[in-house]
Amino acid sequence: xxxxxxxxxxxxxxxxxxxxxxxxxxxxxRTFRRSRLPIWYTEGFxxxxxxxxxxxxxxxxxxxxxxxxxxxxxxxxxxxVRDRLNAVMPEGMRIVRVWEQKMKITAIKxxxxxxxxxxxxxxxxxxxxxxxxxxxxxxxxxxxxxGMKTVDIKPDMKIISCENNNGRIDVCLRMPxxxxxxxxxxxxxxxxRNFSQTGFSAEKITRTGIFCDNNMKFE
Amino acid sequence: MLREKIEKHLLxxxxxxxxxxxxxxxxxxxxxxxxxxxxxxxxxxxxxxxSHLGMKILYSLTNERENYWCERCFAPSLDFEKIMRExxxxxxxxxxxxxxxxxxxxxxxxxxxxxxxxxxxxxxxAGIPIFAKDRTDELTQIVVAGGPCVCNPEPLADFFDxxxxxxxxxxxxxxxxxxxxxxxKGASRLDFLREAAQIEGIYVPQxxxxxxxxxxxxxxxxxxxxxxxxxxxxxxKDLDKVYYPENFVVPFTEIVHDRVSVEVLRGCxxxxxxxxxxxxxxxxxxKSSDVICAETKSLCENTGYDEVSLASLSTSxxxxxxxxxxxxIDYTENERINLSLxxxxxxxxxxxxxxxxxxxxxxxxxxxxxxxxxxxxxxINKNVTEEEIMNTCRIAFQGGYAAxxxxxxxxxxxxxxxxxxGIAELAQRIVDxxxxxxxxxxGKGVQVSVSCATFVPKPFTPFQFEPQDTxxxxxxxxxLLLDSVKTKKIRVxxxxxxxxxxEVILAKGDRRLCPVIYEAWxxxxxxxxxxxxxxxxxWLEAFEECGVDPKFYANRxxxxxxxxxxxxxxxxxxxxxxxxxxxxxxxxxxxPHCRQRCSGCGVNKKVGRECF
Numbered sequence: 095x096x097x098x099x100x101x102x103x104x105x106x107x108x109x110x111x112x113x114x115x116x117x118x119x120x121x122x123x124r125t126f127r128r129s130r131l132p133i134w135y136t137e138g139f140x141x142x143x144x145x146x147x148x149x150x151x152x153x154x155x156x157x158x159x160x161x162x163x164x165x166x167x168x169x170x171x172x173x174x175v176r177d178r179l180n181a182v183m184p185e186g187m188r189i190v191r192v193w194e195q196k197m198k199i200t201a202i203k204x205x206x207x208x209x210x211x212x213x214x215x216x217x218x219x220x221x222x223x224x225x226x227x228x229x230x231x232x233x234x235x236x237x238x239x240x241g242m243k244t245v246d247i248k249p250d251m252k253i254i255s256c257e258n259n260n261g262r263i264d265v266c267l268r269m270p271x272x273x274x275x276x277x278x279x280x281x282x283x284x285x286x287r288n289f290s291q292t293g294f295s296a297e298k299i300t301r302t303g304i305f306c307d308n309n310m311k312f313e
Numbered sequence: 314m315l316r317e318k319i320e321k322h323l324l325x326x327x328x329x330x331x332x333x334x335x336x337x338x339x340x341x342x343x344x345x346x347x348x349x350x351x352x353x354x355x356x357x358x359x360x361x362x363x364s365h366l367g368m369k370i371l372y373s374l375t376n377e378r379e380n381y382w383c384e385r386c387f388a389p390s391l392d393f394e395k396i397m398r399e400x401x402x403x404x405x406x407x408x409x410x411x412x413x414x415x416x417x418x419x420x421x422x423x424x425x426x427x428x429x430x431x432x433x434x435x436x437x438x439a440g441i442p443i444f445a446k447d448r449t450d451e452l453t454q455i456v457v458a459g460g461p462c463v464c465n466p467e468p469l470a471d472f473f474d475x476x477x478x479x480x481x482x483x484x485x486x487x488x489x490x491x492x493x494x495x496x497x498k499g500a501s502r503l504d505f506l507r508e509a510a511q512i513e514g515i516y517v518p519q520x521x522x523x524x525x526x527x528x529x530x531x532x533x534x535x536x537x538x539x540x541x542x543x544x545x546x547x548x549x550k551d552l553d554k555v556y557y558p559e560n561f562v563v564p565f566t567e568i569v570h571d572r573v574s575v576e577v578l579r580g581c582x583x584x585x586x587x588x589x590x591x592x593x594x595x596x597x598x599x600k601s602s603d604v605i606c607a608e609t610k611s612l613c614e615n616t617g618y619d620e621v622s623l624a625s626l627s628t629s630x631x632x633x634x635x636x637x638x639x640x641x642i643d644y645t646e647n648e649r650i651n652l653s654l655x656x657x658x659x660x661x662x663x664x665x666x667x668x669x670x671x672x673x674x675x676x677x678x679x680x681x682x683x684x685x686x687x688x689x690x691x692x693i694n695k696n697v698t699e700e701e702i703m704n705t706c707r708i709a710f711q712g713g714y715a716a717x718x719x720x721x722x723x724x725x726x727x728x729x730x731x732x733x734x735g736i737a738e739l740a741q742r743i744v745d746x747x748x749x750x751x752x753x754x755x756g757k758g759v760q761v762s763v764s765c766a767t768f769v770p771k772p773f774t775p776f777q778f779e780p781q782d783t784x785x786x787x788x789x790x791x792x793l794l795l796d797s798v799k800t801k802k803i804r805v806x807x808x809x810x811x812x813x814x815x816e817v818i819l820a821k822g823d824r825r826l827c828p829v830i831y832e833a834w835x836x837x838x839x840x841x842x843x844x845x846x847x848x849x850x851x852w853l854e855a856f857e858e859c860g861v862d863p864k865f866y867a868n869r870x871x872x873x874x875x876x877x878x879x880x881x882x883x884x885x886x887x888x889x890x891x892x893x894x895x896x897x898x899x900x901x902x903x904x905p906h907c908r909q910r911c912s913g914c915g916v917n918k919k920v921g922r923e924c925f
Contacts (some may be wrong), residue, residue: 109335112323117330117565120678124337124563124617125925141649182617185335 097134098169099195101174101313102162106151110186112229115150121184122162129183131175139212148199149271150182152278155207157301158285161312163195169303181243195301196313197306204273206254206303211263220258222290223265234285236277248283262297271304315411318402326392330565331359335409338562338616340376341408344428348380348496349489352406352413354421357842358429359387362772363562364570366624367422367460371481373406373558377447380819381489384408384416388840389429389438396437397876404439409631413442417492420453421473425677426819428470432458433834441734443602443831445474445519448887450504457488463516464546464593465772468819472825474506477883479516479546480579482555484514486691510540514547521881523824530867531823531876545883548920552579552598556639557608560615572620573612574654575605577637581626582907584914586898587683587722588695589771590626595882597630597907597923602637609641613650620651627656630908642669678709679718684725685735691901693729693776694894697847706743711748717743721809723790724768724782727899733790736763737797744802758846763805765794767813770878771820773886781817783864784810811849815841818866823878826866829859887915 106113109231113121126143128300135141166175170193179189213219226232231246247269254266269277283296305310323329344350350475353372355784362368367386374844375383389397396402403412413419419441421432423844433443438457442448459477460468466476477484483739488509495505510517511902521626524532538543555715559572580597581590600608601735609621631843638654645652680702684690708719721736742759747759767787787810797804819826832855840846856863871877873892879887890913897904904912908925917923 109333111334113565114330117567120567121565123619127613127617127619128615130339130614135649153329182337184337188772305459 096136096167096169096301098099098166100164100166100172100175100192101195102164102179102192103190104162105158106158106159106160106186107156110184110198111154111156112182113214114153124178125182126164129178131170131178133165134167137273146199148204150201150294150300152280154297155299155301159301159304160192161304163199163253187198195291195296200273200312201306202304202312203270203307204252204268204305205271205301206253206266206268206301206305207299208264208266209279209283209299211265211283211294212297212298213263213292214293216261218296219286219290219292219294220256220263222292223256223263223286232282232285232286234281236281240264244275245281247277247285250275250277251282266302268303268305278288314400314662315412316403317546318400319405319410322396322400322402323493325396327390327746328360328566331387332389332393332407334385334410334529335562336562336706337384338560339408340372342376342382342408345381347382348493349382349418349421350416351375351381351383351418351489352386352399352416352433353418354386354413354432355381355388355841356421356428356435358390358421359389359564360566360568362387363564365422365424366574366576367481369558369561370556371406372562372670373560374482374556375485377488378489380493382408382779384649386413386435388435389744391846394434394438404435405700410708412439412838414454414871415666417453418457418489418793421456421458421460423458423466423469425842426462426816428826429536429819429830430839430841432469432472433831434839444471446471448474448502449505450501452492452500452502455492455505460697461589462808462820463591464589464882465820465822466518467824467878468822468830470521470824473504473785475509476518477547478516478544478884479514481547482547484547487512488515500754507538507540510538516882518595519546523878525825531551531878532870533619533876533879534881543881543883545919546593546597549598552576553604554775557604559608559611561612563620568667569619572621572622572651573609573616574611574619574622575609577605577623577625577628577786578631579625582630583627583696584694584894584904584906584912585683585769586692586775587725587768587896591773592773592886592914594626594922595884595914596888599631599633602631602633602640603876606640606644613648619649620653621645622653622655632918638837640671656674678706678714678716678722680705681720682739683720683722685721685732685739686908687738688901689728689735691727692898693722693725694898694903696903696906699742701756702739703742704748706746707750710747710753710759711844712787714753715747715754716756716760716762718762718764719743721763721765723794724787724813726768726779727901728796730790730793734797736765736794737803738801740803744800745768759802761803763794763803765791765805765807766794767808767810769813769817769820772877773884773891775891775898777821777877777891778873778895779815780870781870783868784814787813809844809847812841812844812847813865814867815849815852818863821871821878822866825859825861829855829861832858852908883919885914885916885919890914 133143135194138142145164176189176192235242236245249269252268256265334521372383377380386406397632436443455474457475458473459481463476506517509515520538526532578599582597658893683695740763741760772778791807833852836851838851
């Protein structure tokens with residue numbers, strides 16, 4: 095049977111950031127049905143439409159670059175696929191681009207995040223971030239399938255930028271992501287909370303990019 | 314802004330998508346162009362309320378009108394309620410995220426008695442005075458209620474400005490139109506209520522005063538402000554022409570009934586004597602098969618649901634059922650949609666349709682037998698015979714099923730120990746049947762689940778006069794049932810009799826219960842239908858402090874000639890009919906269903922046409 099493997103990049107913002115990953119699955123199924131696109135069904139005892147998200151996004155995070163893979167039974171122009179999905183998407187979700195799958199999901203190595211840390215004493219917090227980053231390792235408890243485990247996030251974490259902008263510290267960092275290791279930016283935020291005496295809140299955590307080895311954008 | 318305040322805390326609570334709206338199918342409007350705002354409130358959590366079909370209908374219907382805006386509002390779970398109270402977040406509607414206290418109408422649907430305290434809690438969270446008498450003289454914040462429980466709204470009378478009796482599709486808009494007119498003319502709240510009381514189906518409780526006899530029963534009811542002595546419920550004459558939504562709000566989080574539901578018919582021909590729905594929704598009216606199919610198609614396409622269910626009291630009583638299901642199954646199969654058919658009798662279907670239905674039905678097998686012996690089933694007019702149950706079980710076992718669920722009631726009028734033991738014996742015969750079948754499912758044991766509810770006599774039924782068994786008696790019967798079951802293949806579950814007792818009191822009560830409900834809520838009662846939140850001791854304290862005897866409502870026989878607390882409300886079925894049916898029940902005589910012979914309930918006379 096004819097089958098074309100597509101990939102879509104989509105935004106998840108505003109009210110849509112409260113859709114959990116499990117609910118997003120159901121939501122996408124209904125979006126496909128509303129679009130009436132000829133989506134490919136698995137063949138087997140219980141046929142169901144096939145689609146998959148490259149990475150899970152934590153509840154409450156926004157993103158401009160989520161990846162959705164699915165197959166169609168017919169060749170339809172990419173822009174038309176995008177428009178038909180966007181016409182029936184929930185508020186806050188929007189397909190940016192559709193293309194034919196080039197890389198394997200396993201090629202994903204990193205994800206980039208931006209967020210702001212808001213504090214009454216941003217000056218001191220900014221200094222604390224510097225001190226935390228200059229440490230040899232940054233240890234933090236991480237929940238795994240086998241229970242709590244202490245991990246060192248220092249070796250794999252990259253700070254892209256960190257600026258103190260009038261009381262809010264804007265951070266851009268990259269964390270390992272993909273099928274092997276997945277570090278949530280909250281690990282860094284928690285580590286900072288443990289390390290610093292300064293109270294702060296983390297706002298507008300947004301995923302801004304998904305990358306492969308050598309800084310290559312995932313396509 | 315309220316939205317920022319809400320969002321600040323959303324990640325601290327369970328299932329935050331319930332509190333922020335934005336679902337596909339939800340309707341947002343420019344509020345500067347709106348004349349009347351309606352907050353449709355369901356007094357339970359989002360997961361439950363979003364499953365309610367009536368809300369979906371009235372939501373879409375109201376929003377069809379450009380200058381009216383209907384929004385949704387639900388009871389927050391305890392975790393979010395705590396945050397709301399700590400951070401001064403008033404109860405708000407999900408579309409605009411505006412506080413509902415600023416709305417023109419705050420409308421509750423009263424689906425079950427155990428949600429009454431939630432109404433008080435929601436009004437309090439909203440910052441709206443709980444008692445109608447404490448609300449402003451201005452024309453705003455009109456608190457209304459509809460739904461099955463308002464057939465006896467007296468226990469709620471002090472909290473509401475208006476009760477809407479019967480089907481809302483027409484009268485809701487009439488009420489909003491009147492409001493819109495009078496608001497423009499600068500009328501007061503009282504002016505509006507006085508006019509509203511003249512609309513058929515509108516009951517303004519503050520215009521009615523109850524007087525009681527020394528023995529506690531109602532002596533007489535006086536009306537004022539020219540309100541009608543009797544308020545009659547509204548019905549829609551032609552179901553094919555009534556508004557039905559083409560789209561539903563599609564929630565992100567999973568809800569109890571997460572599917573398209575299409576209404577097939579209203580009313581019921583069966584006349585089971587305990588069943589309130591079977592009487593208050595009369596007359597029997599059905600939608601044509603073509604309309605049902607068209608509505609199914611547009612709803613599935615617009616929502617993207619891949620599951621549809623038919624809603625009615627008894628789908629198989631549709632006169633064109635064979636043709637309707639054939640058409641529906643053709644469509645759903647083609648579109649890979651699951652069709653679920655609850656409350657279906659399979660007695661008289663054609664062979665080819667049975668084949669098709671077999672492909673559709675994957676859910677478990679359930680029977681509402683209600684009574685353990687044929688004598689008792691005759692008393693309650695539940696026309697199910699043991700032979701029918703056994704036949705269907707045989708077919709099901711041969712077709713690979715190994716589990717059956719049976720529903721019963723305990724504490725029914727005329728019930729004896731023999732009837733209770735009969736429940737266990739019936740279940741045992743189903744177990745025996747399973748092992749007598751040669752081609753039964755291999756490697757599986759049979760599982761018969763017996764679910765036993767406590768009988769709750771309800772207004773507007775032939776059993777409205779009946780007392781409920783006392784708690785001690787119900788507990789004794791529950792023990793008797795457990796002792797009568799001899800095998801682990803039969804699993805028995807039953808309801809907490811303390812919950813059923815509150816249910817009957819709130820169902821059959823009068824205005825003297827308003828302070829009791831208020832006190833119980835003050836003591837922390839809410840979500841009474843959730844066993845983990847039910848506080849029976851607090852309720853007993855509230856009764857005690859208000860000097861109200863719960864047994865007066867729960868365990869007393871209401872006399873035929875007594876003025877019932879709901880006597881001034883007309884649900885089309887006559888009291889004479891209920892008395893006649895009650896007497897017939899006590900003689901263990903059944904009444905044939907409406908298609909076989911008119912039982913003379915009086916609906917046809919009042920509606921002015923024959924039902925069939």
